[in-house]
Amino acid sequence: MSIQKIARLAGVSVATVSRVLNNNSTVKEKNRKKVLQAITESNYQPNLLARQLRTARSLMILVMVSDISNPFCAEVVKGIEEEAEKNGFRILLCNSGSEIERSRSSLGLLSGKMVEGVITMNAFSKLPEMSQLIRNTPWVQCAEYSDNGETSCVGIDDISCAQTVVDYLAKAGYRRIAMINHDLSYNYARLRQQGYVQQLAQQGLSWQAISYADALSFSAGKEATMRLLAENEQPDAIFTVSDTLAAGVMAAIQAAGLSVPEDIAVVGFDGTEISEMFYPPLTTLAQPSREMGREAFRLIQQRIEQPEKPAERVIMQAHLVKRASA
Amino acid sequence: MSIQKIARLAGVSVATVSRVLNNNSTVKEKNRKKVLQAITESNYQPNLLARQLRTARSLMILVMVSDISNPFCAEVVKGIEEEAEKNGFRILLCNSGSEIERSRSSLGLLSGKMVEGVITMNAFSKLPEMSQLIRNTPWVQCAEYSDNGETSCVGIDDISCAQTVVDYLAKAGYRRIAMINHDLSYNYARLRQQGYVQQLAQQGLSWQAISYADALSFSAGKEATMRLLAENEQPDAIFTVSDTLAAGVMAAIQAAGLSVPEDIAVVGFDGTEISEMFYPPLTTLAQPSREMGREAFRLIQQRIEQPEKPAERVIMQAHLVKRASA
DNA sequence: CTGAAAGCGCTTACAG
DNA sequence: CTGAAAGCGCTTACAG
Numbered sequence: 017m018s019i020q021k022i023a024r025l026a027g028v029s030v031a032t033v034s035r036v037l038n039n040n041s042t043v044k045e046k047n048r049k050k051v052l053q054a055i056t057e058s059n060y061q062p063n064l065l066a067r068q069l070r071t072a073r074s075l076m077i078l079v080m081v082s083d084i085s086n087p088f089c090a091e092v093v094k095g096i097e098e099e100a101e102k103n104g105f106r107i108l109l110c111n112s113g114s115e116i117e118r119s120r121s122s123l124g125l126l127s128g129k130m131v132e133g134v135i136t137m138n139a140f141s142k143l144p145e146m147s148q149l150i151r152n153t154p155w156v157q158c159a160e161y162s163d164n165g166e167t168s169c170v171g172i173d174d175i176s177c178a179q180t181v182v183d184y185l186a187k188a189g190y191r192r193i194a195m196i197n198h199d200l201s202y203n204y205a206r207l208r209q210q211g212y213v214q215q216l217a218q219q220g221l222s223w224q225a226i227s228y229a230d231a232l233s234f235s236a237g238k239e240a241t242m243r244l245l246a247e248n249e250q251p252d253a254i255f256t257v258s259d260t261l262a263a264g265v266m267a268a269i270q271a272a273g274l275s276v277p278e279d280i281a282v283v284g285f286d287g288t289e290i291s292e293m294f295y296p297p298l299t300t301l302a303q304p305s306r307e308m309g310r311e312a313f314r315l316i317q318q319r320i321e322q323p324e325k326p327a328e329r330v331i332m333q334a335h336l337v338k339r340a341s342a
Numbered sequence: 343m344s345i346q347k348i349a350r351l352a353g354v355s356v357a358t359v360s361r362v363l364n365n366n367s368t369v370k371e372k373n374r375k376k377v378l379q380a381i382t383e384s385n386y387q388p389n390l391l392a393r394q395l396r397t398a399r400s401l402m403i404l405v406m407v408s409d410i411s412n413p414f415c416a417e418v419v420k421g422i423e424e425e426a427e428k429n430g431f432r433i434l435l436c437n438s439g440s441e442i443e444r445s446r447s448s449l450g451l452l453s454g455k456m457v458e459g460v461i462t463m464n465a466f467s468k469l470p471e472m473s474q475l476i477r478n479t480p481w482v483q484c485a486e487y488s489d490n491g492e493t494s495c496v497g498i499d500d501i502s503c504a505q506t507v508v509d510y511l512a513k514a515g516y517r518r519i520a521m522i523n524h525d526l527s528y529n530y531a532r533l534r535q536q537g538y539v540q541q542l543a544q545q546g547l548s549w550q551a552i553s554y555a556d557a558l559s560f561s562a563g564k565e566a567t568m569r570l571l572a573e574n575e576q577p578d579a580i581f582t583v584s585d586t587l588a589a590g591v592m593a594a595i596q597a598a599g600l601s602v603p604e605d606i607a608v609v610g611f612d613g614t615e616i617s618e619m620f621y622p623p624l625t626t627l628a629q630p631s632r633e634m635g636r637e638a639f640r641l642i643q644q645r646i647e648q649p650e651k652p653a654e655r656v657i658m659q660a661h662l663v664k665r666a667s668a
Numbered sequence: 669c670t671g672a673a674a675g676c677g678c679t680t681a682c683a684g
Numbered sequence: 685c686t687g688a689a690a691g692c693g694c695t696t697a698c699a700g
Contacts (some may be wrong), residue, residue, distance in 0.1 A: 022347030
């Protein structure tokens with residue numbers, strides 16, 4: 017079923033059918049009706065491939081996340097999708113994992129003109145490589161800082177967020193505040209660590225301990241905590257950089273026969289819905305994940321529609337949600 | 343950058359370039375080299391839209407989920423994506439929510455030839471409507487029974503799974519086993535309820551109570567449980583149809599000053615990674631979610647490549663994972 | 669083994 | 685207001 021057949025059915029030219037389809041200029045009412053009827057009768061649907069090839073617009077963007085199971089990522093994606101839908105765009109989701117190979121294949125969609133831009137949530141350390149693959153297509157980096165001048169990005173002030181957490185714990189009387197961090201190929205991990213260290217100093221706390229989780233998973237959080245608890249001096253509070261990790265942290269604490277927050281307080285990060293599912297409910301630094309997604313879309317649309325405008329960096333407001341765990 | 347320019351650069355015809363691109367028939371080695379070099383030099387990438395328009399193949403499928411934040415859905419999607427990638431397919435993810443309007447718009451991609459098939463996880467009650475929209479494009483329904491003869495589907499034996507849970511609880515000595523179910527527009531909800539009722543009878547247990555959650559969320563689970571606990575006779579065990587709901591169930595129980603499993607045992611469903619994050623860790627009926635996703639892809643590929651073959655119905659094995667909550 | 673040509677299904681100046 | 689025609693960038697019989 018093509019525009020040709022509709023034209024024949026309606027007794028007009030393909031140009032006229034196309035005009036009706038794009039409710040373009042003024043088609044004579046009588047012709048419009050004929051075309052519309054032919055369309056309904058034959059249940060015609062325009063071929064998007066042809067249209068997009070011709071117009072060089074796909075109204076699709078690629079979204080690459082490292083792990084869609086991560087509730088924070090899922091929430092960001094929803095925000096992107098919401099805003100995209102509002103603006104007539106569609107998203108192509110790629111769960112790239114950390115494998116650059118997989119990213120490479122997905123980015124073929126970019127160069128193949130299937131999508132008009134890409135939103136990534138990649139580790140900072142991967143960005144140079146990404147940069148080469150993406151070249152000069154519109155690109156927005158989300159929830160992780162990018163210092164490439166061509167790339168817009170949206171994120172939070174990681175340093176001050178970490179400071180907020182440490183400040184809160186210190187003021188609550190905790191003296192041995194440990195950190196469980198993600199690996200430092202992520203810039204946010206570096207920045208939060210920096211905030212942590214700075215704020216400890218600020219508070220005159222010399223005790224410090226950092227343990228690294230090799231993934232943002234329950235088990236990685238558990239392991240990292242077990243390593244921490246095996247040390248001579250145990251912490252009385254743990255600040256961790258993701259709610260998912262925090263679940264593992266609490267499990268490890270409880271497995272060690274200790275309790276939260278009496279023996280060790282725990283603070284998470286992200287403010288995902290799972291943070292209130294835990295027992296005790298988790299105190300966490302909440303990122304405006306949904307809104308970050310929306311903003312990421314706005315930025316990419318701007319890059320697409322006004323490529324001459326310079327890239328933007330948007331910093332959003334995060335806040336501490338106090339619950340029972342700390 | 344088009345195939346034309348490459349042809350000019352390499353001093354051959356576009357046909358030859360195309361042949362090299364598809365490492366087709368035998369292109370003379372010398373020409374192949376010239377073409378390859380021209381491609382590298384100019385960093386040429388074929389336009390996918392043109393190729394797909396011409397070949398009428400997009401190697402993409404649409405995946406529609408109602409909520410990507412649901413860990414079970416996310417896991418299934420990962421399975422689909424894994425298998426798709428292995429077979430050179432790409433997925434377009436649509437977080438349709440429950441809104442049929444949103445589905446409708448996404449299905450435009452189907453009729454618009456952007457995708458070759460669709461995998462849905464829709465409620466049974468929505469299927470007739472979907473059926474009209476999808477018409478005769480390859481379609482696989484995942485994790486929810488479909489009785490449309492044209493649609494392949496993959497799922498579990500919901501009745502016997504529910505029976506397994508009730509049987510386990512009854513044998514452990516629980517006598518007042520309640521159920522917290524999703525709304526009955528989902529066929530799985532109906533079937534699990536059926537299994538629950540049957541197995542209670544089987545075990546000679548006359549006490550029965552069912553409360554419905556209006557979404558698969560923490561808060562919906564909490565509310566449904568609060569309604570349950572407000573009744574005269576309280577349950578000593580609760581079987582609920584999703585791990586996410588179970589989180590709310592446990593929170594409500596704890597909020598009522600009771601403890602799990604001493605006062606009320608809890609069993610979840612899905613076997614998502616969050617089930618081990620709870621305290622106490624959740625006993626749950628684990629679905630092979632990843633594998634279901636993979637199978638869903640295999641089915642859709644079969645529908646795409648061999649449309650003449652009849653639709654298939656695949657039932658996968660689920661199993662009870664015993665933890666501390668029951 | 670290779671090239672000229674048709675055609676996939678659209679949109680859009682251009683001319684009338 | 686409308687139609688004929690060119691063209692988006694490919695692939696693929698067809699002929700040589």
